[in-house]
Amino acid sequence: MATTTFTRKSLGLESTEPAVTPPAKGAQTNFAKKPKLGAGKSKKRDIPEGLWTKCPKCETMVFDKELDANLKVCPKCEFHFPISASERIHSLVETCTFEEMDAEMTSVDPLKFVDKTSYPKRVQAHQAATGLKDAVLTGICKMGEHRVALGVMDFNFIAASLGSVVGEKLTRLIERATEKELPVIIISTSGGARMQEGMLSLMQMAKTSAALAYHGQRRLPYLSMLTHPTTAGVMASYASLGDLILAEPGAMIGFAGPRVIKDTTQAELPRDFQTAEFLLDHGLIDAIVPRKEMKQRFIEYLDFLDGRPRPAAPA
Ligand SMILES: [Zn+2]
Secondary structure: OOOOOOOHHHOOOOOOOOOOOOOOOOOOOHHHHOOOOOOOOOHHHHOOOOOEEEOOOOOOEEEHHHHHHOOOEOOOOOOEOOOOHHHHHHHHOOOOOOEEOOOOOOOOOOOOOEOOOEHHHHHHHHHHHHOOOOOEEEEEEEEOOEEEEEEEEOOOOHHHOEOHHHHHHHHHHHHHHHHHOOOEEEEEEEOOEOHHHHHHHHHHHHHHHHHHHHHHHOOOOEEEEEEEEEEHHHHOOHHHOOOEEEEOOOOEEEOOOHHHHHHHHOOOOOOOOOEHHHHHHOOOOOEEOOHHHHHHHHHHHHHHHOOOOOOOOOO
């Protein structure tokens, strides 16, 4: 027997007079008599609660499955939600072509660093929470017809800070690409240096940049994609060294935060300061690429940039 489906809608309205006399328990309502509207068969009733996400930009409630199917982009206002490294890779590479490199590389604790917790405990907690060993996944994959060396950072792992593991994995990826004559694509997001690794973290900026310089000498293309947020040491090294520097819509991109810049320069900052759109207008980045177009755009850029004559490898 059908029962009424309106119990949830009464939230916050309990004190108001019902428009019609509520039916006795178990009685059929007019609504229930409508064909194929029997409660229990309604699609809405199959949706478990707590699986909706509120878009921070347009405040629409979006069903999580719909959000996932749309690559975590709000279907109403195109707001780009954060996306994990593995989801990103799935959205970009040809199925089953991603051969991960250095999957087991993890940080050591050279400084015996302790803040609220010890550094090894912090790393372990993030490993358990994210399923990642550190803040970047690297590997060789196929994108369209192109073999590509792909690195994807994940902000969920200690704010995708640039520690020794991130720097070393990216450097090995770039060196492999140079050796195999492959283009490099790095999808960046980062809060900056890995403070717990001190100077060793800063050295990764020079190491990754040097590897890219050798890669560039061979005239191999490097595409840098900046996603929300890409800041500090990552922005000041490999993220800003792309032959093409691309960004997702609305991404916050910069070196120091706006408050620091405002305090230092004592100047009023423009409204869109440090957004992808502002930086496109001012020439720092070459194009804004919506997530749903990203794979196709990468393939088009590689069609254009790859396959040119190259100087022979140095003896
Ligand atoms: Zn939205």
